[in-house]
Amino acid sequence: xxxxxxxxxxxxxxxxxxxxxxxxxxxxxxxxxxxxxxxxxxxxxxxxxxxxxxxxxxxxxxxxxxxxxxxxxxxxxxxxxxxxxxxxxxxxxxxxxxxxxxxxxxxxxxxxxxxxxxxxxxxxxxxxxxxxxxxxxxxxxxxxxxxxxxxxxxxxxxxxxxxxxxxxxxxxxxxxxxxxxxxxxxxxxxxxxxxxxxxxxxxxxxxxxxxxxxxxxxxxxxxxxxxxxxxxxxxxxxxxxxxxxxxxxxxxxxxx
Numbered sequence: 001x002x003x004x005x006x007x008x009x010x011x012x013x014x015x016x017x018x019x020x021x022x023x024x025x026x027x028x029x030x031x032x033x034x035x036x037x038x039x040x041x042x043x044x045x046x047x048x049x050x051x052x053x054x055x056x057x058x059x060x061x062x063x064x065x066x067x068x069x070x071x072x073x074x075x076x077x078x079x080x081x082x083x084x085x086x087x088x089x090x091x092x093x094x095x096x097x098x099x100x101x102x103x104x105x106x107x108x109x110x111x112x113x114x115x116x117x118x119x120x121x122x123x124x125x126x127x128x129x130x131x132x133x134x135x136x137x138x139x140x141x142x143x144x145x146x147x148x149x150x151x152x153x154x155x156x157x158x159x160x161x162x163x164x165x166x167x168x169x170x171x172x173x174x175x176x177x178x179x180x181x182x183x184x185x186x187x188x189x190x191x192x193x194x195x196x197x198x199x200x201x202x203x204x205x206x207x208x209x210x211x212x213x214x215x216x217x218x219x220x221x222x223x224x225x226x227x228x229x230x231x232x233x234x235x236x237x238x239x240x241x242x243x244x245x246x247x248x249x250x251x252x253x254x255x256x
Contacts, residue, residue, distance in 0.1 A: 011046075013040075019050050022065060022066050023064065034135070038153050039152050042154045065146075074164060076160065077164055079162050079207045083204060089172075090193045090196035090200065096189050103189075111191050114194060116195065117198075120198060124246070155210060176188065179191050198241070225243060226240055
């Protein structure tokens with residue numbers, strides 16, 4: 001297992017972090033260097049060195065986060081699983097919503113579109129206000145690393161690009177509970193369906209911006225737009241699936 005690699009065979013960076021051992025337990029060693037460290041990307045050469053040092057690892061291209069096998073497995077999420085799960089839930093919410101007596105198809109579609117638009121704002125605010133807030137405590141550092149820091153540290157890790165399913169379930173449950181308190185059940189279901197479709201556009205798009213190839217068009221623009229966030233200015237261009245709120249709130253150059 002990755003946590004059993006002898007210390008002398010470790011693969012370390014200039015900050016002293018050993019990537020052959022669970023990184024989560026080493027975050028406290030960074031102190032006030034965490035923010036800088038989390039935004040220094042792992043290079044392809046470093047990732048190849050790490051893979052060579054861990055030939056028996058289940059995910060040799062990824063560095064280990066947790067020592068426990070179950071927890072570690074939760075950090076590796078395939079986009080196909082996310083699409084299958086939340087696509088099914090979104091469709092189920094839509095069907096259940098339009099079958100409710102308080103929602104007819106016309107207004108129901110309107111609430112669906114409202115949920116979709118709401119997601120674009122949630123995506124933007126999560127990214128700008130929470131994921132890019134510099135943590136000021138040890139707990140804050142650990143939260144940021146799990147929520148977003150790991151992606152900036154290694155943006156090309158294919159199994160750590162989409163949102164972890166357990167975290168998404170918790171967030172979805174909170175949002176649906178809020179919708180149910182504020183609106184009739186049918187409306188809440190339609191809002192949730194639209195929001196989940198928006199979330200899928202975000203997660204599937206995010207994976208594509210890092211790993212799909214586009215020669216031209218809107219998708220190529222969005223790919224360049226997002227990669228500019230990683231490699232030009234991490235404090236701008238917070239929209240991932242689209243630049244709508246960056247345009248409205250003037251938080252990024254739309255030209256890439």
